[in-house]
Amino acid sequence: MALLELTDITKTFGAGDQRVEALRGVSMAVEAGEMVALVGPSGSGKSTLLAIIGALLTPTAGSMLIGGRDVATFDAGARTRYRRDQVGFVFQASNLVPFLTARENLLLVGEFGGADKGALRRRADELLKELGLTEAAGQAANRLSGGQRQRVAIARALMRDPLLILVDEPTASLDTTRGAQVVEALREEIHGRHKACVMVTHDLEMAARADRVLEIRDGLLRAHGAPVV
C-alpha cells in the first residue's frame, strides 16, 4: 500500500451562487521516497489539495489514508498532532519566526510537545549541516536571505521525522538559480531520508526535478502532458 492514498476527494466551498467546486474527485497515491510535483494554472485547486493532505482542510467527500490511517476520522486534537508529527510543511514565504535564529526555528517544533529534545538538538545540527546552514545557524531568521530561509523551512519540516513533506510554491520568492538550489536540496533530503513529498509549483522547470509530475485542472487530476479531454 502506498504511504499516501487519496480516493475520489472533492472539496466544495460556499453554497448557492457562491458555490465553488475546487476539487471534483481527485485520486492519487504517493510512495515513501517519492517526490511528486503538482502543477496547474492558478485557481485549479493545487493549494486546496495540499491543504487537505495536510489536514488544514477537511474534504467534502472522499477518503484519505496516510500510513493506512484515515485522516477524515481525526478530531481537532488528532489533526494538530498529525500535522506536528506526520507532516512537514514548507510554505511560500515568511513562514519562519522572524525573531528566532535559524537554529531556534528548528528547535521550536520540539516545544509543541511529544518530542525528545536531545534528539531534536542532534537532528537540528545534522540538518543545518546538510542544508549548508551551519554558518547561518545563529542568525535571526529575518536577517537570512530568501534562499536560506527556505532551506531553514525545509530543515524545520524534517525536524520531527515526518512521513510526508508538503511544499507550497517554495520558490515563489526566489530567483531561478536560488529556486533551483532550494528544490535540489529538498529533493536530496526526500530521497536521502525516504520521505514522501508533494510539492505544488507553477514553475515547470522546478516541477521537472520531481520524480513524477501531476497536473491539476479545474479540480481534476491527470498525468502531466496528457491531452485535455
Next chain:
Amino acid sequence: MLAIREMARRRLQFGLVTGVVTLIAYLVLMVTGLGLGLNQAAGTALLALDGDYLAYSDRSNLSVIRSQLSEAQATDIATAPGVAASAPIGYVAAAIEFRPGEVDTGALLGIDLGAIAEPAVVEGRALTETDTRGLLVDRTWVSLTGTGIGDTLQVPVGLAFEPFEIVGVVDEGSFFFQPAMFMLRDTWRQISYRAVDQATPFASVVLLQGESLEGATGAGWEIVTKDTAFWNIEGVSAQQGTVDALRYMGLLIGAMVIGVFFYVITLQKVSLLGVLKAIGASGTYLTTQGLLQVFLVSLTGTALAAGLAVLTKATVLSSDAIPIAFTTGAILSSSVAVVVAGVVGALLSMRQISSIDPIIAMQQQQ
C-alpha cells in the same frame, strides 16, 4: 521559550508596555497607600482601643462628636448583659498651642485610670489622679512638632489657655485626623462643658469588652462593633469610596493598556501564529505563551511599582505629614489585582489566538 525569546528580542515594545504598567501599578499602589494612610489618620486611635464594642447615645448617628452619655446611662451600659468590662471615654477637639504662636488641633480623649481605655505609655509615665493638667500625647505628633516629655502645651479651658504638661508618650495614632492626646476624664469634662455637675455629660462613648453585644440598646444608647464605629467616623466611608473608585479606575486602565497592547501585537502576528498552528502548535501552547508574556509584563511592572512606591514613601514622603501608609498585605493585594487586571485585559487576545485558522498559512501571498 518562544514567549521569553520574543520578549528578549523585542525589548523596546515589551519594555515600553512594562513601563506603562509600572506607572499604572504605581498609581494604584499610591492611591491604596493614601487610602490606608487616611484611614489611619481618621481612626487608628479608635481601632487601637482595647475593646470590641462602643456604646453611643442613640441620637448621635454613631458620631463620637455628637454622642453624649449621662452617668446613669454609662452605668446602665456597663451592667448590660454580656458586658465584661467597660470604660467611658470623652472626646473633644481642641486647639493646642505647642510653642508660642504655633497651634495644632488635638483630639483630646478623657479616660479613667485603670479602665480598659487607658493607653499603654511608651515613654515617660502614666497619668495619676493628681495629673489634672497632665497629657499623654501621640508619638508621631511629638516627633512632628519636636515636643517631648516635660514640655508644656497650652490647652483652652473655657476662654483661657492653661498650661498642660506632657507626662507620657503613647503610640495610639490619631483620631479624626488629629493626634490623640489622653487626659483624665474629669479634665475633659471641664474643657468640654466648663461647669461639672449632674447635668454635665459623663462621657461621649463607652468602650466595651464582652460577648455578642452588637445591636444591644437601652435608654438612649446603642452598641455597635468597633468596626462599625470606625466606618462611621465622619468622612471615612466617603474617602474609602473615593480611594476605591480611583483604584478600580487604575485597574481598568491597566487592563485596557495591557489588553490593547497584546491585541495589537497579536494582530501583527496573526500570519505567524497561523503558520505555527499549521506546523503543529496547539492553540493551548500558543495561548499559554501569550499568557506567560502577559503575566511577566504585569508582574514585572507591579514589582517595579512596588519598589518605587516603597522608595517614594522612604524618601519623598518620609515625613509623616502626608498620610500614605503601606502594609505588606495592601501591596500584595494591589499587586495581585494589577496582575489579574492584566490577564483579564489580555483575554480577548487569547481568544483571538485560539480562533486563528491554520489554513491562513497557505493563503499568504508573497
